[in-house]
Amino acid sequence: MIQTQLYIDGQWQSPIDQGTRAIVSPADETVIAQAAEATRADARLAIAAARRAFDGPWRQTTIRDRARLLNKIAELIDRDAEKLAHLESLNTGKTLTESRTDMGDIAATFRYFAGLVASESGAVNEAPHHVISRTLREPVGVCGLITPWNYPLLQAAWKIAPALGAGNTVVIKPSNLTPLTTHHFTQLVAELDLPPGVFNLVTGGAEVGAELAESVDVDLVSFTGGAFAGESIMKAATGNFKRIGLELGGKNPNIVFADADLDAAVDYALNAAFFHAGQVCSAGSRLMVEDSIYDAFIGRLAERLPRIVIGNGFHGETQMGPVQSAQQHEKILGMVQAGIAEGARLVHGGKRPAGDVYKNGYWLEPTLLADVTAGMKIAKEEIFGPVITAERFRSEAEALRAANDTPYGLAAAVWTRDLDKANRMSRALRFGTVWVNDYHPYFPEAPWGGYKASGIGRELARIGLDEYTELKHSYINLAPKAMGWFGA
Ligand code: NAD
Numbered sequence: 351m352i353q354t355q356l357y358i359d360g361q362w363q364s365p366i367d368q369g370t371r372a373i374v375s376p377a378d379e380t381v382i383a384q385a386a387e388a389t390r391a392d393a394r395l396a397i398a399a400a401r402r403a404f405d406g407p408w409r410q411t412t413i414r415d416r417a418r419l420l421n422k423i424a425e426l427i428d429r430d431a432e433k434l435a436h437l438e439s440l441n442t443g444k445t446l447t448e449s450r451t452d453m454g455d456i457a458a459t460f461r462y463f464a465g466l467v468a469s470e471s472g473a474v475n476e477a478p479h480h481v482i483s484r485t486l487r488e489p490v491g492v493c494g495l496i497t498p499w500n501y502p503l504l505q506a507a508w509k510i511a512p513a514l515g516a517g518n519t520v521v522i523k524p525s526n527l528t529p530l531t532t533h534h535f536t537q538l539v540a541e542l543d544l545p546p547g548v549f550n551l552v553t554g555g556a557e558v559g560a561e562l563a564e565s566v567d568v569d570l571v572s573f574t575g576g577a578f579a580g581e582s583i584m585k586a587a588t589g590n591f592k593r594i595g596l597e598l599g600g601k602n603p604n605i606v607f608a609d610a611d612l613d614a615a616v617d618y619a620l621n622a623a624f625f626h627a628g629q630v631c632s633a634g635s636r637l638m639v640e641d642s643i644y645d646a647f648i649g650r651l652a653e654r655l656p657r658i659v660i661g662n663g664f665h666g667e668t669q670m671g672p673v674q675s676a677q678q679h680e681k682i683l684g685m686v687q688a689g690i691a692e693g694a695r696l697v698h699g700g701k702r703p704a705g706d707v708y709k710n711g712y713w714l715e716p717t718l719l720a721d722v723t724a725g726m727k728i729a730k731e732e733i734f735g736p737v738i739t740a741e742r743f744r745s746e747a748e749a750l751r752a753a754n755d756t757p758y759g760l761a762a763a764v765w766t767r768d769l770d771k772a773n774r775m776s777r778a779l780r781f782g783t784v785w786v787n788d789y790h791p792y793f794p795e796a797p798w799g800g801y802k803a804s805g806i807g808r809e810l811a812r813i814g815l816d817e818y819t820e821l822k823h824s825y826i827n828l829a830p831k832a833m834g835w836f837g838a
Pocket of ligand 1: 496497498499500501505523524525526554555556557558559560561563574575576577578579580582583597598599600630631632732734760799800804805
C-alpha cells in the first residue's frame, strides 16, 4: 500500500494532526493508497519555510543554476517516466498510453522553461550617459500552486517549471483525490540538492488551498480547477493583492462545416470528446454541425460509439477508462438526464456499461445526445465526462453566435476546407485557443489559457514564465549633482 507524506522545509513529515485520506482506484473502488491529509496548520508551516528560503540563499541563484535544475528534473522525469505513468493511470483511471504521453509532455515542459530561463537577460534602456537604466525581471516570491485531479502532474509541471525557473519558492497542493504523482515528483525533487523550503508539498483539501490563497506570506497563487473554487481564490487573494493566475473550465465548441474533410472531422469529434473520458478542460464536447451534413454526421458517430473499448487503463486494448470519482459519475449521469428532459435525443450511452467488470468503479458509456439546442443546460454548462452534445446550425453567422454565447472561452475548433472561412472564424471566436482542422494539440511554446470565465492569465510560452516574475526598473545615477530647487 502506498503511503504519502508531506514535504516541508526539506523534511518528509506527517500532518500535525496525523490526518490521512484513502485514495481509491476509479477502476474498481479499491483503496490504492493512504495519503497524508494536511490542514491549514501544515500549510502555514510550508508557507513559512518557503518564505525563509525565498528571503535566504535561494535569491542568489543564477539563471544558469536554475536552468540546470529544470533540466535535471526533466532527466529524472524521463528516468521514472514509466513509474509515474503507472501511478497517474492508477489514480486517475486514464489509459496508460495517455499517461505516458503526459510524462513526455511534462519532461518537455521542464526543458522548454530551462531554455527560456537560460536566455533571460534584462534590458538596458536608453538614458543619459551618467545613468544606467535597466529593466530587470525578478521572482515574485512565495508561490502557492493548486492543481486539479484530471491532469495532476501535467498541470503541476506547467506551474512548477516556470515558478522555480524564475527563482521563486513553491508550496504545491495537488487535488486530494489524485496526489500520487505529485508525491512521487516531490521524491525526485528531494534527490536534488535544493535548499530546504524551496519546494514544499502539502496534500489536502480545499482548506489547504484556501490557506494558500489567503496567506499574506504568499505572493502569487496559480490555480487550475473549477469556477467555484476559482472565485473564492480570487476573493481571498485581495488580502494582500497577491498575483493570481486562474485556469478554469470550458464549454468548447467543435464546429463542423459541410465542406470539411468529414472522415477526419468524424474521427476528431471522438478524440475531442473522449480522451480521458471527457475529463479535459478543453474537451470538445459541444459538437456543432452544419445542417446539410448533420444527419449523416450523427449517423457516422452512432456507428463508432458502440465500438469504443471501455476498460481498465492498464489493458492494452482499452480506449477509454472510467471517470475519476463517484461524485463525477453521479454529476454526469444527472446532466445526461437533464438533457433528455429538455428534449435532447439519446443516440448512444447515458449509463453504466453492462457486465460484471463494470459493477465496481466509475464507468460510463461514451454518450451522444443529438438535437441539442443552444438554450439547453447541457449546451451551456461544463459536463466534464464522456458526453457529446450535438447541435445543428444553418449559417456561419449562426454558428459563430451560438459558439460565442457562453461565459467560457477556453478552446474551440473549426472544420472547413475554406481558408477564408477558417481565418474569419479563428479571428471571431472568443477563445484562448482556436484549432482549425484539428483538436487538442498544445505544446510548451504556445500559450494556454482562457478568455472570459475560463480564467485569468496564461500558462506555457514566454508569458507562462513572465507571470512568475516582477518587472523592476533599476536606475543608477553615476554622477549625482545638486538640483538646487528647494530653498537653495
Ligand atoms: P476544483 O475546483 O474542485 O479543485 C481544484 C483544486 O482546488 C483542488 O486541489 C482542490 O482541492 C482545490 N480547491 C477546492 N476548493 C478550493 C478553495 N475554496 N480554495 C482553494 N483551493 C480549493 O476542480 P477539480 O474538480 O479538481 O477540476 C476540474 C475543473 O478544473 C474543471 O472545471 C476543469 O475544466 C478545470 N480545469 C481547467 C484546466 C485549464 O487549463 N483551464 C485544466 C484542467 C482542469
